[in-house]
Amino acid sequence: MHIRPEQETDISALRALISAAFATARHASGTEAQIVDALRTTGQLHLSLVAQAEGAVVGHVAFSPVWIEGHAPGWFGLGPVAVLPTHQGRGIGSALIRQGVSMLRNQxxxxxxxxxxxxxxxxxxxxQGALWYPGAPEGCFMQQPFRTTAPDGRVTYAPAFGSA
Ligand SMILES: CC(C)(COP(=O)(O)OP(=O)(O)OC[C@H]1O[C@@H](n2cnc3c(N)ncnc32)[C@H](O)[C@@H]1OP(=O)(O)O)[C@@H](O)C(=O)NCCC(=O)NCCS
Structure with missing residues (x-):
């Protein structure tokens, strides 16, 4: 398995992968593949990493900019992240997340x-920290500051998350 940035030729396979992963997920809107498409078409798919195994795309993670009340720049949101049901539980999701977070940090x-x-x-x-997202279940909105001081305030995701 190796991880690489998405290519244009991955796009239809990614749609199928994301839909399949979320079809049986506990918390799913059913619009996750459309969200990734909408992020891409609006130029807000900042980082889109694909896990490839034996020539097939088996996992994907997206990172897009978020906005923090009070104008703290340079923050990103992780998600959606998806691994083909047949390939879950083998460390692919973890590898995608670790690589994406590390790339953001290096950028x-x-x-x-x-x-x-x-x-x-x-x-x-x-x-858990001082950043908050309206309506998030207790403890489920989390942050990872890459610098010493973390801001506080309300977080807004890219419009693609609402429009899909
Ligand atoms: C969530 C997901 C991306 C994880 O990818 P993965 O490759 O299966 O995960 P890994 O193999 O790296 O990690 C497995 C560990 O994650 C845990 N895990 C997997 N999905 C989880 C979930 N939704 N909630 C909590 N823990 C989860 C497993 O129990 C396992 O724990 P362990 O290491 O303590 O045994 C994948 O299961 C998936 O695509 N799920 C459907 C879509 C989804 O729910 N996406 C996340 C929305 S927040």
Missing amino acids: GAAGCVVLGDPAYYRRFGFV
Whole structure:
């Protein structure tokens, strides 16, 4: 398995992969593949990493900019992240997340947020903090500042998350 940035030729396989991964997920809107498409067409798919195994695309993670009340720049949101059901539980999701977070850090980003199960995302360094997202279930909105001081305030995702 290796991880690389998405290419144009991956796009239809990615749609199928994301739909398949979320079809049986506990928390799914059913619009995750459309969100990734909308991020791409609006130029807000900042980082789109693909896991490839035996010539096939088996995992994907997206990172897009988020906006923080009070104008703290350089923050990104992780998600959606998806692994083909047949390939889950083998470390592919973890590898995608670790690689993406590391790339953001190396690019000089200020930090990353995620909305999801703390039992999963804590292992990648996400913690609860002063950033908040309206309506997020208790403990499920987490942050990972890459610099010493973390801002506080309300976080807004790219419009693609609402329009899909
Ligand atoms: C979530 C997902 C990306 C994880 O990818 P993966 O390759 O299966 O995960 P890994 O093999 O790297 O990690 C496996 C670990 O994650 C845990 N895990 C997987 N999905 C989880 C979830 N939704 N919530 C909490 N823990 C989860 C497993 O229990 C396992 O834990 P362990 O290491 O303590 O045994 C994948 O399961 C998936 O595509 N799920 C459907 C889509 C989804 O729910 N995306 C996330 C939305 S927040």
